[in-house]
Amino acid sequence: MALLRPRAIAVATGVPVLFAVLATGLAIAPAQPRASADEVTAAVAAPVVPIAPFAVTMADPRALHRAIPVVHRVRTHDPVAFITIDDGVHKDPAALAYVRRLRLPVTAFLSAWTIKDRAGYFTALTTWGSVQNHSATHASFADRKTDLAYEICYSQRALSRDFGTTPWMLRPPYGEGIHRFGTVMNAERCDIDQIVLWDATVHDGRVQFANGRLRPGSILLLHFTPDLARDLRAAVRAVRAAGLTPASLAEYLHAPSSAT
Ligand SMILES: [Zn+2]
Numbered sequence: 001m002a003l004l005r006p007r008a009i010a011v012a013t014g015v016p017v018l019f020a021v022l023a024t025g026l027a028i029a030p031a032q033p034r035a036s037a038d039e040v041t042a043a044v045a046a047p048v049v050p051i052a053p054f055a056v057t058m059a060d061p062r063a064l065h066r067a068i069p070v071v072h073r074v075r076t077h078d079p080v081a082f083i084t085i086d087d088g089v090h091k092d093p094a095a096l097a098y099v100r101r102l103r104l105p106v107t108a109f110l111s112a113w114t115i116k117d118r119a120g121y122f123t124a125l126t127t128w129g130s131v132q133n134h135s136a137t138h139a140s141f142a143d144r145k146t147d148l149a150y151e152i153c154y155s156q157r158a159l160s161r162d163f164g165t166t167p168w169m170l171r172p173p174y175g176e177g178i179h180r181f182g183t184v185m186n187a188e189r190c191d192i193d194q195i196v197l198w199d200a201t202v203h204d205g206r207v208q209f210a211n212g213r214l215r216p217g218s219i220l221l222l223h224f225t226p227d228l229a230r231d232l233r234a235a236v237r238a239v240r241a242a243g244l245t246p247a248s249l250a251e252y253l254h255a256p257s258s259a260t
Contacts, residue, residue: 068170068187070178070195071253072210074217080247081218081239082107084198085228086134086171088114091121094229099125102236105248108224109134109171109196112155112162119162130250132169133159133192141177148182153190168193169253194253200238202231207238214242219249 074082088110099106105128113136115122122131136155139146152170160166170192177183178195187195198221199210205227207220214220220239222231239246 068184068192068195070197071219072197073199073215073219074249074252076217076252078247078252079216079244080252081214081216081220081242081244082249082252083129083220083222083232083235083239083246084109084171084196084249085125085222085224087111087138088122088134088224090224090226090228091118092224092226092228095232096121096125098229098232100127102246103128104232104236104246105129106232106246107132107169107196107249109169110159111138111173112136112158113138114224115158115162123163129248130169131159131163131165131167132171132196133167134171135173138173140174141172141180141183142174143177146177148177148180148186152183152186152192156190156192166191169196169249170194171196196249196253202235202238205230205234207234214238214244216244217252218242218244 074080083104084107086109088108098104106126107129108122108126108131110122110131111134133152133155135141135151136158137151139151141148141151156167168191170187172178172183172195175197178197183195196219198219200214200218201208201221203223207214218239220235222228222235225231236246
């Protein structure tokens with residue numbers, strides 16, 4: 001009988017997420033409102049969890065939950081990179097115009113509380129990409145007081161209602177709390193297939209890399225700031241300078257090449 005069927009993990013760092021689920025916490029940098037060098041460092045350092053022996057038993061109810069892959073960079077040999085934009089407080093019209101002009105595939109990780117009546121902006125912005133889940137209130141998932149069921153499952157319902165499709169990627173705010181049992185359990189319960197982080201950030205027109213440079217499959221993190229158009233131009237420049245092309249994250253995370 002297959003008691004445990006850990007899914008293939010499309011994670012650049014090779015983290016055994018099944019066992020990472022059992023980790024009780026992470027050393028986490030203080031919450032920051034925007035991408036920063038610390039955020040890049042945290043994204044890379046966070047999932048270093050030792051490989052445990054296969055000793056989980058059926059007596060442990062946590063073992064019944066499947067692993068949720070954590071992705072920092074998509075495993076692909078295609079010359080592509082992925083532009084993702086977080087939060088949703090500001091809706092920069094110039095950014096939308098730029099996305100439309102380039103027909104740019106972007107993934108919007110939205111916090112449900114920030115959308116309100118402006119869903120149309122994000123619908124247009126993600127014409128060639130997709131809308132995904134970035135919590136309800138932007139509370140840190142590492143905070144024991146955070147209601148993870150609300151943050152993950154309420155936002156799934158709200159985003160589904162606003163955009164007509166249910167998100168299946170989750171990016172916890174600040175990249176924190178990804179291995180908490182409550183995160184994984186609620187993500188599984190509410191139709192999340194992938195936890196998606198990043199390996200590069202773009203802020204104030206500057207690109208910072210977690211691993212020195214962009215590589216095929218790199219995921220760039222931007223934010224919905226008043227300067228989003230400038231950051232998008234910087235991201236596209238960096239992607240092209242690396243010999244890559246922006247591509248749709250949703251298409252690649254569903255591609256067989258990612259399931260290795
Ligand atoms: Zn955020």
